[in-house]
Amino acid sequence: MAQFTKTIVVVGGGITGLSAMHYLTRDLKQTDVRFILVEKEAQLGGKMATHYEQDFVMELGADSIVTRHKSVMPLIEELGLQQRVVYNGTGISYIYTHNELHAIPMNSMYGIPMNEEALQQSTLISEAGKKAALNDLTLPNERFTKKSSIGEFLEYFFGEELVKKQIAPVLSGIYSGDLYSLTLASTIPYLIDYKNQYGSILKGYAANKEKFINLSHNKFLSFENGLRELFDRFEEVLNNVEFLKNTAVTSLETVGDKTIVHLDNHDAIEADHVVLATPHKVAQHALNDARLTKAFDALKTSSIITVYLGYDVGNDVLPAEGTGFIVANSDTVQCDACTWTSAKWPNTSKNGKLLLRVFYKKTNPKFAELIDLNEQQLAAMAMRDVAQSLNIEAEPVTIKVSKWTQQMPVYNLEHAAAVENLEQHMHDYYPAITLAGCSYYGVGIGLCIANGKEVASRIASQLTMV
Numbered sequence: 001m002a003q004f005t006k007t008i009v010v011v012g013g014g015i016t017g018l019s020a021m022h023y024l025t026r027d028l029k030q031t032d033v034r035f036i037l038v039e040k041e042a043q044l045g046g047k048m049a050t051h052y053e054q055d056f057v058m059e060l061g062a063d064s065i066v067t068r069h070k071s072v073m074p075l076i077e078e079l080g081l082q083q084r085v086v087y088n089g090t091g092i093s094y095i096y097t098h099n100e101l102h103a104i105p106m107n108s109m110y111g112i113p114m115n116e117e118a119l120q121q122s123t124l125i126s127e128a129g130k131k132a133a134l135n136d137l138t139l140p141n142e143r144f145t146k147k148s149s150i151g152e153f154l155e156y157f158f159g160e161e162l163v164k165k166q167i168a169p170v171l172s173g174i175y176s177g178d179l180y181s182l183t184l185a186s187t188i189p190y191l192i193d194y195k196n197q198y199g200s201i202l203k204g205y206a207a208n209k210e211k212f213i214n215l216s217h218n219k220f221l222s223f224e225n226g227l228r229e230l231f232d233r234f235e236e237v238l239n240n241v242e243f244l245k246n247t248a249v250t251s252l253e254t255v256g257d258k259t260i261v262h263l264d265n266h267d268a269i270e271a272d273h274v275v276l277a278t279p280h281k282v283a284q285h286a287l288n289d290a291r292l293t294k295a296f297d298a299l300k301t302s303s304i305i306t307v308y309l310g311y312d313v314g315n316d317v318l319p320a321e322g323t324g325f326i327v328a329n330s331d332t333v334q335c336d337a338c339t340w341t342s343a344k345w346p347n348t349s350k351n352g353k354l355l356l357r358v359f360y361k362k363t364n365p366k367f368a369e370l371i372d373l374n375e376q377q378l379a380a381m382a383m384r385d386v387a388q389s390l391n392i393e394a395e396p397v398t399i400k401v402s403k404w405t406q407q408m409p410v411y412n413l414e415h416a417a418a419v420e421n422l423e424q425h426m427h428d429y430y431p432a433i434t435l436a437g438c439s440y441y442g443v444g445i446g447l448c449i450a451n452g453k454e455v456a457s458r459i460a461s462q463l464t465m466v
Contacts, residue, residue, distance in 0.1 A: 004033060004034035005032050005033075006034070006272045006463060007033070007034040007270065007272055008034070008273045008274075008275070008459065009036045009261050009269055010035075010038070011275065011277060011286070012039065012276065012436075013037055013038075013039030013041070013231075013245070014046025014437065015046065015048055015448045015449060016277040016438065016448040016451055017277030017452065018037070018452070019075065019449045019453060020277060020436060020452035020455045021035060021037050021452075022078070022237075022456075023456035024459060024460060025238060025240055027456060027457065027460035028460050031464075035242065036269060037241055037242070038244045038248075038263065039244070040248040040249075041245065042245055045227070045228060045231045046061075047062060048230075049228075049402075050225070050227050052226075053310070053398050055350040055351045055353070056308070056348060057225060057345075057350075058226075058341075058348070058357075059222075059226060060306070061402075062445060063222070063345070063357070064221060064227075065222065065445045065446065066219065066444055066445065066446050067219060069447070069449075069450070070446075070450075071447075071449040071450040072445070075449055079234070079237060080233070080237075081229065081230065081233055084223045085223060086221065086224055087219075087220065087221050088220040088222075089343060089346060090323075091321045091322050091340075092106070092321050092322050093170075093323055094322060094326070095124060095165075095166065095169055095327075095328050096326070096327045096328070096338075097327070099330065104122075104170070105122055109205070110170050110188065111169065112154070112167055113162075114206070114212060115202060116134070116202065119134075119202075122162075124166045125166060129165070132158070132159030132160075132162070133161075135158075135159065136201050137199075138200075141192070144156070146183065146189050146192055147183055147185060147413070147416070148183065148192075149179070149183065149184075150171070150183060150184045151163065151179030151182070152180060153184055153191070153192065157201060158201075163179070167179075169327070170326055171187065171188075173326055173336060173337055173359075175411065176302040176304065176361065176408045176410055177302060177363070177411070181413060182410075182411060183411065183415070186411030186415060190204075191204075222345060224347055225347075247263050248264045249262065249263060249282075250264050251286060251288060252286050252287055252288075252433065257272075258272065259433060272432065272463075273432055273459050274434070275433075275455055276433060276434065277436040277437045279439055280299045280439035281296075283435055287430070291429065292422065295418055295422040296422065298415075298421070300409075300410040301406040301407065301408060301409055301439075302361070302362040302363075302408040302409075303361075303404060303405045303407065304361050304404050304408055305360040305361075305378060305401070305403050305404075306357055306360070306401070306402045307382035307399065307400070307401050307402075308400040309357075309358065309382060309386060309399060310349075310354070310355045310398030311354040311355075311394050311395075311396050313353065314352060315352070315354055317390070318340050318390065322343065323340055323344040324339040325337065332389075333385040333389050334360065334364070334385055335358045335382065336361045336364055337358075337359040337361075338357065338358050338359070338386065339359075341355040341356060342355040342356075354392075358385060358386065371405065375401040379396075379399045379401060408443075409438050409440075409443055422435065422440070434458070434459070436455050
């Protein structure tokens with residue numbers, strides 16, 4: 001039996017935890033370290049969960065990975081998954097408002113026009129609203145920093161109408177929060193760099209247009225059989241890792257310079273380093289330390305409900321070249337958005353049939369009522385919303401409802417300070433335990449991979465210095 005001098009435990013088999021474990025095993029390959037990954041569910045992946053039914057591939061959490069993040073392709077290449085990668089289909093995104101679909105101009109990023117032509121093309125904004133948006137060309141930035149509200153920043157330079165009608169529906173959906181409570185730093189920090197460097201957000205986009213050519217093409221990626229392929233490959237290549245699935249951490253105990261990891265159905269493990277790559281509430285429960293309560297409680301979360309509807313009809317019932325819509329100012333549908341999944345991701349429908357994903361978010365005024373509905377009621381609501389917005393009356397052959405209750409991090413104006421406070425407490429009280437994941441360091445998958453890699457590098461450096 002192998003003799004180990006050090007033990008590293010990663011708690012959480014989502015993208016951050018597995019990325020951390022991948023880079024730990026790579027960087028400490030020649031050392032006598034015991035690697036253990038603890039995951040409370042039977043399947044790895046966390047909120048990246050893939051469901052297969054009726055020749056449909058349904059992502060119950062995140063549906064894809066942003067391609068351009070610098071952490072993404074190196075990991076895919078190291079895992080040998082290059083040949084399995086698929087990219088999103090190109091198309092038009094719409095905003096559904098006042099019972100009509102309005103195309104978001106193609107030369108837009110998150111609903112933000114990247115040039116004057118895109119601004120003028122919008123059918124959502126009045127002539128007065130377009131004129132107000134051009135103030136961006138001359139108004140100087142004398143008060144905003146990356147810690148400022150992105151909603152206030154955009155409204156100051158682009159005007160209220162463009163923000164409320166076109167930008168906010170997109171950005172609030174992506175970041176699961178009120179635009180006026182989210183910082184530039186936690187959303188699109190380069191906007192203020194453009195404003196400060198070029199005097200205008202529009203001019204900044206124009207000067208950097210090469211970065212945004214073919215905005216939709218190859219912007220997102222997945223795999224032939226969905227994101228589960230990524231986690232199956234992790235488990236396959238991490239053959240020197242002990243996987244404890246269906247196992248939950250009940251508590252963590254510090255004894256000298258060791259951490260005792262207590263588990264619900266396994267002997268306790270004495271660890272030299274522990275990475276808590278879990279939602280912050282799970283980490284808070286495991287640590288059970290009143291000194292950390294205020295810092296943990298400052299971190300906020302949101303909820304979302306999604307409903308997949310698979311039909312025995314083709315994609316040609318959809319508006320041509322479209323990929324989905326976001327809802328704004330509509331009292332005829334209850335949903336917040338609808339992705340035309342089989343049009344955007346042809347690999348998700350193996351027989352070429354229509355697959356839609358309907359979203360209900362916590363920012364929805366009726367969400368408190370929606371979260372209490374059962375799956376049958378939610379499915380019926382989604383079908384009504386699809387019939388109203390897309391005139392699709394057919395009965396779905398497949399329905400899959402998912403509720404993610406208080407699982408989506410919200411990076412409000414207090415988030416950065418809360419994380420900094422928590423980091424200081426962890427350094428003081430638990431130097432051998434590291435917090436990681438989207439609760440703290442970024443909601444995008446690329447950011448989670450980068451966070452996992454940074455954590456691994458830090459721990460590996462500490463071990464090799466001893």
